[in-house]
Amino acid sequence: MSLDAAMPRATAPAILPGSGGLRGALSDLFWRRPQFLLLLMLLPPVLWLGIVYIGSLFALLLQSFFSIDEFSGLINRQFTLKTYGDLLQAANLDIILRTVTMAALVTLAAAVIAFPIAYYAARYARGRWKALFYLGVMLPLWSSYLVKIYAWKLILAKEGILTWLLAKLHLLWLLDAWLSLPVVGGNSLSVSSTGTFIVFVYVWLPFMILPVQAALERVPGNLVEASSDLGASPGQTFRNVLFPLALPGIVAGSIFTFSLTLGDYIIPQIIGTSRLFIGQAVYSQQGTAGNIPLAAAFTVVPIVIMGFYLWGAKRMGAFDAL
């Protein structure tokens, strides 16, 4: 910029002639006033996201303070807390509790399954194997969400491959015993809470693997060596060295698994019981019931829960692992 100011275009011997006209004027303006260019670049995305997205979020929040007229089914556009009162009915609290429990269990299971994959990929896989592991996580992550659910519908169906496999292994009695249990059981796995749980874990697993792997890759190898030099058993090294250092990664992954489970309404609808989850409640309130205010109030629940969750995660240093 100082160069430009010291040697105005007219006197400086340019290698290419200036293009002149409006284009040249604009180009010069951008060069002299970078803030103007910055503003011009930022304006479209900020306007789009600000109006479409943040605007919609405000519309949502606003709707949750409206109420529905029970007789006419029309939305009453007056400020009220009545909708939030409706939210606190026992049936709705049940839905919230069920969803949060499921989210916690799914997060736990995803962490347990993800850890060995992430650990192997970060510590032992080299060269081509590393690429293979990476694609091995990335492809399922990006594969169609509905197709993944559909695949599990095929697997868990009464006549499907899992029943066939268990029959071959003479383990059908185990499946029947499990299905006869209350809460987790049901007619077949595809209409039981166990089925919902398995599919949730499957679909969100890659979201857990990636941050855990990233966290483990940052652990210097000589820390592990030092630990065993000082006489720690592999178990002790894991508990006292590796696990604490991988924890931010696990917490970062759990943000995804937890939040995604809280908001999902398609998996429990296709594979699961008729007991509702938060997402399903939102969907049916806005759709068949036409009660957008209650649907909006319901969505505020996962936002608040995730707010607390993110606050806790930040304190544990999870954001550095993202």
Next chain:
Amino acid sequence: MRSDRGPSAPIGLKLAATGGLLFLHLPILLIFVYAFTTEEKSFVWPPPGLTTQWFAVTWNRPDVWQALSLSVRVAAISTAIALVLGTLCAAAVSRTKFFGRETISLLVILPIALPGIITGIALRSAFALAEIPFSFWTIVLGHATFCVVVVYNNAVARFRRTSGSMIEASMDLGADGFQTFRHVVLPNIATALLAGGMLAFALSFDEVIVTTFTAGQQQTVPIWMLEELIRPRQRPVTNVVAMVVVLVTLLPILVAYYLTRDGDQIAGSGK
């Protein structure tokens, strides 16, 4: 022993890692088998016989073609919008430090960080408040919003690796801003944009949660599949469509991976 080969893994870890990867991949492979099954009424395993007739049946289904056409049009336009917005935002954020820079990154990431149902119901209630009827453009509005982040992530990573002195050199040699963009900046970020665009296309093509809130009566491919999942009418056609969807979303991911694999951040790690 070669020094680049580390110690070998304990057997238990190998088994757990392999098992985990199989758990991730086998269900998807199963879809490919079911596309050829002769069984129409149930999901019976093993398939009683194999046939390719369902491909012909699917080919002649107008509803599948309509859904596919809508999905492709929505994905193409959303990707185009996301490419422009994402690149502009990435250029602004990586070029300069300014007040509110962190807020801008957060704003871009938010639509994908919050559960899809929140984005969906938020758009739905905004449409209801503003009394906007559902149309092709309401779907695009939602899709473009969450596609910006994938383009942005790829472009930011590339801008970070591109040296600013190249732009200065171009200017010193007398190129104006537009020439510099056309001949210096664009060739440098082209593959990152292509990768980001591919991922955005795949993301939009596959999106169902937000779409159910913004589509009204229109059917994209995922909505068509969702209907079939809830009320199965023709299972063999669904099997074939599922297989095609896997292939259609897989190819862009592989291409995006190969375009950006030598970079510091590989495309797709931030879905």
